[in-house]
């Protein structure tokens with residue numbers, strides 16, 4: 249599964265990987281997916297529920313979407329600096345992101361030479377053949393570091 253549809257821009261924001269997994273493309277799932285892509289930041293559950301409510305989608309359906317997308321590996325959670333759980337959209341297979349624990353900004357990292365070198369080392373010492381990777385780095389973005397200094 250490689251949900252790269254969201255890299256194509258706003259004209260095609262349907263989560264086609266759902267169909268590939270045999271999961272129906274319902275309106276709530278499409279709306280949820282569009283919201284995740286447009287948000288471009290880590291989201292708390294209350295933020296997600298409020299955004300879905302504004303789009304005519306109920307709390308229970310919003311919860312089910314979070315669980316489904318988490319189970320499929322396209323949504324990851326982490327705790328921000330206040331300890332609140334946030335959800336981050338990741339690219340399955342090559343998801344490398346930096347997440348700000350204060351403002352929840354998300355910056356995607358291209359799989360650079362250092363990551364490739366780390367993966368090669370991991371393969372060499374473990375005997376694994378790596379077919380995908382996810383890397384989520386937590387920290388404070390430059391704006392938040394400035395605000396806290």
Ligand SMILES: [Zn+2]
Nearest residue numbers: 348351389392
């Ligand atoms: Zn920040």
